[in-house]
Amino acid sequence: MSLSITHLGSGSSGNSTLLMTENTRILVDQGFSGKKLEKKLASMGIEVETIDAVFISHHHGDHGGGAGICQRKWNLQVYCNERTAQELDLDFQKTTLFNSLDLIQINDDICVLPVPVPHSGSENVGFVVSHDGERCAVITDLGSFTNELIQHVRGCEHISIEANYDERRLRLGPYPQSLKDRITGSGGHLSNDQTGEFLQRVVTEQTRSITLTHLSQRNNAPHLAESTVLYYIDEIFEGDIFISGKNGPEFTHFIGKNRGEKEKSGILIL
Numbered sequence: 001m002s003l004s005i006t007h008l009g010s011g012s013s014g015n016s017t018l019l020m021t022e023n024t025r026i027l028v029d030q031g032f033s034g035k036k037l038e039k040k041l042a043s044m045g046i047e048v049e050t051i052d053a054v055f056i057s058h059h060h061g062d063h064g065g066g067a068g069i070c071q072r073k074w075n076l077q078v079y080c081n082e083r084t085a086q087e088l089d090l091d092f093q094k095t096t097l098f099n100s101l102d103l104i105q106i107n108d109d110i111c112v113l114p115v116p117v118p119h120s121g122s123e124n125v126g127f128v129v130s131h132d133g134e135r136c137a138v139i140t141d142l143g144s145f146t147n148e149l150i151q152h153v154r155g156c157e158h159i160s161i162e163a164n165y166d167e168r169r170l171r172l173g174p175y176p177q178s179l180k181d182r183i184t185g186s187g188g189h190l191s192n193d194q195t196g197e198f199l200q201r202v203v204t205e206q207t208r209s210i211t212l213t214h215l216s217q218r219n220n221a222p223h224l225a226e227s228t229v230l231y232y233i234d235e236i237f238e239g240d241i242f243i244s245g246k247n248g249p250e251f252t253h254f255i256g257k258n259r260g261e262k263e264k265s266g267i268l269i270l
């Protein structure tokens with residue numbers, strides 16, 4: 001029994017992550033056009049119709065812009081909170097509304113817990129997904145982190161989290177001051193340092209892999225994000241760290257009991 005985590009792409013041009021067990025396939029966010037999603041999944045030999053549920057974190061186009069097409073074209077069920085469903089004008093027949101901290105079971109082997117995170121103008125949530133006693137977290141677009149989030153993410157086997165900007169690059173870069181203030185505000189995005197501070201509080205010996213997502217093309221760079229975050233967790237973390245870019249699918253991680261066998265069999269290589 002294992003759960004794989006594959007990033008189909010991340011960044012301001014679209015975000016989606018595929019979580020998959022033997023029986024269940026879910027997407028966390030769908031910010032791609034139907035064609036793009038179809039192509040990305042087809043490259044893994046997966047048809048969109050076979051997705052059991054599409055979870056949307058918040059209504060911004062790069063996360064929820066492709067939810068409606070999943071309902072219309074493939075009849076998929078979308079799971080989100082009411083505000084997100086309204087903003088995205090979703091088909092309520094094919095939408096399951098959740099409240100923060102509802103535990104949602106998909107088939108018999110995946111549980112999803114939406115945890116609220118601060119992000120201006122939206123009711124954003126991060127997701128903690130559990131399978132067979134192990135957990136992974138997929139969290140993006142938050143200007144700050146809360147104790148509640150720390151409590152739910154601490155000790156997850158895999159953590160995907162945004163590392164949006166390098167403070168220096170943003171400060172010296174060309175964005176107007178009002179936009180800089182919005183990005184750095186408590187409802188904006190996490191800087192590399194903030195992501196490091198968060199990970200320092202949630203990474204434990206159980207944590208085997210971390211993927212940094214949603215890097216700003218202009219205000220960040222993979223080497224800056226990785227080195228900054230590692231500075232904070234160096235003493236606790238011995239697993240793998242990855243950066244997810246916009247051209248997934250990439251970086252499949254396994255959590256679960258037969259994770260080692262799958263890695264050995266080469267399923268990891270996409």
Ligand SMILES: [Zn+2]
Pocket residue numbers: 011012060062063141214
């Ligand atoms: Zn975003």
Ligand SMILES: [Zn+2]
Pocket residue numbers: 058060119141
């Ligand atoms: Zn957003």
